[in-house]
Amino acid sequence: MWRYTLKRLLQGLVTVxxxxxxxxxAMHNVPGDPxxxxxxxxxxxxxxxxxxxxxxxxxxxxxxxxxENFIKGDFGISYTQRNRQVNDIIREHFPVSATLGIxxxxxxxxxxxxxxxxxxxxxxxxxxTIIMFMVILxxxxxxxxxxxxxxxxxxxxNDLLGFSILPVAGWGTVSHMLMPALVLGMGTMAYLTRLMxxxxxxxxxxxxxxxxxxxxxxxxxxxxxxxxxxxxxPVITVLGPxxxxxxxxxxxxxxxxxxxxxxxxxxxxxxxxxxxxxMGTTVFYGAFLVFMVILVDLLYxxxxxxxxxx
Amino acid sequence: MSAALLEVxxxxxxxxxxxxxxxxxxxxxFSLEAGRTLAIVGESGCGKSVTxxxxxxxxxxxxxxxxxxxxxxxxxxxxxxxxxxxxEIRGAEIGMIFQDPMSSLNPTMTIGDQIxxxxxxxxxxxxxxxxxxxxxxxxxxxxxxxEKRAKQYPFEFSGGMLQxxxxxxxxxxxxxxxxADEPTTALDVTIQAxxxxxxxxxxxxxxxxxxLITHDLGVVARMADDxxxxxxxxxxxSGSVDDVFYRSAHPxxxxxxxxxxxxxxxxARNLQAIEGSPPDLFAPPAGCxxxxxxxxxxxxxxxxxxxxxxxxxxxxARCWLQHEQSPHRVEGLYLGGRHD
Numbered sequence: 001m002w003r004y005t006l007k008r009l010l011q012g013l014v015t016v017x018x019x020x021x022x023x024x025x026a027m028h029n030v031p032g033d034p035x036x037x038x039x040x041x042x043x044x045x046x047x048x049x050x051x052x053x054x055x056x057x058x059x060x061x062x063x064x065x066x067x068e069n070f071i072k073g074d075f076g077i078s079y080t081q082r083n084r085q086v087n088d089i090i091r092e093h094f095p096v097s098a099t100l101g102i103x104x105x106x107x108x109x110x111x112x113x114x115x116x117x118x119x120x121x122x123x124x125x126x127x128x129t130i131i132m133f134m135v136i137l138x139x140x141x142x143x144x145x146x147x148x149x150x151x152x153x154x155x156x157x158n159d160l161l162g163f164s165i166l167p168v169a170g171w172g173t174v175s176h177m178l179m180p181a182l183v184l185g186m187g188t189m190a191y192l193t194r195l196m197x198x199x200x201x202x203x204x205x206x207x208x209x210x211x212x213x214x215x216x217x218x219x220x221x222x223x224x225x226x227x228x229x230x231x232x233x234p235v236i237t238v239l240g241p242x243x244x245x246x247x248x249x250x251x252x253x254x255x256x257x258x259x260x261x262x263x264x265x266x267x268x269x270x271x272x273x274x275x276x277x278x279m280g281t282t283v284f285y286g287a288f289l290v291f292m293v294i295l296v297d298l299l300y301x302x303x304x305x306x307x308x309x310x
Numbered sequence: 311m312s313a314a315l316l317e318v319x320x321x322x323x324x325x326x327x328x329x330x331x332x333x334x335x336x337x338x339x340f341s342l343e344a345g346r347t348l349a350i351v352g353e354s355g356c357g358k359s360v361t362x363x364x365x366x367x368x369x370x371x372x373x374x375x376x377x378x379x380x381x382x383x384x385x386x387x388x389x390x391x392x393x394x395x396x397x398e399i400r401g402a403e404i405g406m407i408f409q410d411p412m413s414s415l416n417p418t419m420t421i422g423d424q425i426x427x428x429x430x431x432x433x434x435x436x437x438x439x440x441x442x443x444x445x446x447x448x449x450x451x452x453x454x455x456x457e458k459r460a461k462q463y464p465f466e467f468s469g470g471m472l473q474x475x476x477x478x479x480x481x482x483x484x485x486x487x488x489x490a491d492e493p494t495t496a497l498d499v500t501i502q503a504x505x506x507x508x509x510x511x512x513x514x515x516x517x518x519x520x521x522l523i524t525h526d527l528g529v530v531a532r533m534a535d536d537x538x539x540x541x542x543x544x545x546x547x548s549g550s551v552d553d554v555f556y557r558s559a560h561p562x563x564x565x566x567x568x569x570x571x572x573x574x575x576x577x578a579r580n581l582q583a584i585e586g587s588p589p590d591l592f593a594p595p596a597g598c599x600x601x602x603x604x605x606x607x608x609x610x611x612x613x614x615x616x617x618x619x620x621x622x623x624x625x626x627a628r629c630w631l632q633h634e635q636s637p638h639r640v641e642g643l644y645l646g647g648r649h650d
Contacts, residue, residue, distance in 0.1 A: 213368055214368060217431055305463040
């Protein structure tokens with residue numbers, strides 16, 4: 001198990017290095033450069049600045065410098081924001097995105113497993129039909145629509161009650177997190193429900209569930225001990241990418257709910273061609289995704305002995 | 311004949327499918343005495359497994375349906391019941407093992423836990439006590455290093471060992487009847503013999519009755535006291551092993567025997583297949599289900615369903631050739647001594 005963990009971590013490092021390299025060369029090929037701002041500098045000043053920031057060096061040297069800085073954990077300073085380091089931006093805003101994302105994934109995973117199992121147990125009956133209709137909605141309606149509807153719902157409920165049970169927007173307390181997390185997790189929940197349903201249907205008809213019935217076990221026990229654990233595997237598999245996708249892709253929801261997450265800076269940086277912020281956040285998100293996938297692989301081994309022991 | 315342990319009579323099972331209703335079991339009756347072995351033989355799709363699954367309540371409903379019939383275990387109806395005399399039928403009164411041991415065990419649970427489970431559920435054992443008993447049961451089915459093996463998962467066992475573990479699980483609560491649904495079909499030949507020997511020994515030790523479902527007549531000859539031959543959802547011949555093998559009274563039994571290889575060098579012959587295929591059970595024929603394939607079929611066979619003729623004590627055949635007015639004599643077919 002330890003060997004396996006170590007191997008996965010090393011593979012992860014290689015992947016992160018690859019992401020960093022790809023980002024570097026991609027950014028290098030973007031037209032324009034940090035010094036071609038609105039106010040055109042004279043060639044002399046420009047040459048001085050290039051020399052100062054090492055932009056006159058050959059590409060390979062620039063790449064080495066970039067990697068050295070990354071290894072030291074220094075992503076540089078922002079080009080567009082006054083006096084801010086990329087590290088500060090990530091440190092301040094990533095925890096917000098991560099908290100929201102993890103809460104959303106928890107909603108998605110619990111809801112997906114629960115609803116998926118329910119639909120399978122009630123297949124082709126009313127609960128199944130209702131939930132599967134909701135699933136289609138959840139997959140096809142974009143998150144900003146859910147976000148707006150969620151806000152509208154909260155406004156109406158708060159209005160009706162005369163006091164605020166959940167805030168409509170903003171950030172700070174747990175109550176601020178619930179509605180955005182639910183909205184953010186909605187699509188993934190729908191997807192996981194479908195996944196769980198099909199995997200559960202397969203297992204309901206499996207030989208070992210028949211064996212469990214022939215042993216005379218009560219249905220609750222068959223569900224908990226024989227069906228759930230085996231059916232949950234495909235859900236676990238997609239959970240890693242799902243965590244990363246939700247955490248990084250939450251900027252629309254963050255924007256609607258006025259949440260100071262990292263996503264906003266990521267998008268802003270791209271719009272304003274803020275080189276260091278783009279590279280820093282891309283590599284950071286990449287590393288995060290890789291780490292999550294590794295974590296899920298390890299979790300997978302913990303749940304399925306066949307993975308753990310081979 | 312003493313009162314039978316298990317008495318199944320006139321069992322009918324149907325399945326709804328998109329193509330219509332399949333009459334999978336059409337009036338099966340048999341009885342099983344304590345401590346004896348009954349083999350149910352027949353080709354694929356003849357209703358062997360459905361018969362025993364109906365008794366265990368393992369038929370998915372819908373689409374399946376038990377239309378009529380009864381199955382009495384020590385005089386208590388078990389069809390549609392879960393508990394008799396305060397004892398759960400499945401797992402406690404009747405144990406069952408299946409064809410494919412590789413897929414019949416839960417891949418994410420240790421073997422020991424799976425064997426201990428019925429003990430916890432049916433006998434109220436503590437987890438620790440059940441585990442200790444599970445290890446003993448593994449030793450009973452001759453798994454070496456049972457202590458260590460109990461902690462392993464199904465993928466670490468071979469097919470033969472898994473079937474042993476299945477047997478340990480099925481007998482954990484000392485059932486009065488053990489149903490083995492083609493227990494050796496998925497195993498290779500050398501392992502088959504070991505599993506059959508094991509079943510026999512376990513039966514001797516516990517005194518339980520065994521229902522063995524198979525399509526292998528060699529297995530029947532080795533294991534069974536009584537045989538029921540099934541065809542198209544009905545039992546066409548039943549009796550003791552000697553009666554059915556040496557005084558076969560139904561042309562289908564005869565056909566099966568001719569299709570079986572023999573290692574007796576004095577019987578040098580080619581295997582003979584039974585021509586044709588079984589009837590469509592969406593609309594079973596009005597007459598005898600075997601008439602279309604039977605080399606001795608008469609006009610009456612196609613029109614009227616044959617009744618069951620009792621030829622000797624507990625030797626029955628469902629065939630018009632056994633009727634006293636039947637003019638035929640058939641080479642090798644036992645006719646209750648009528649033409650001797």
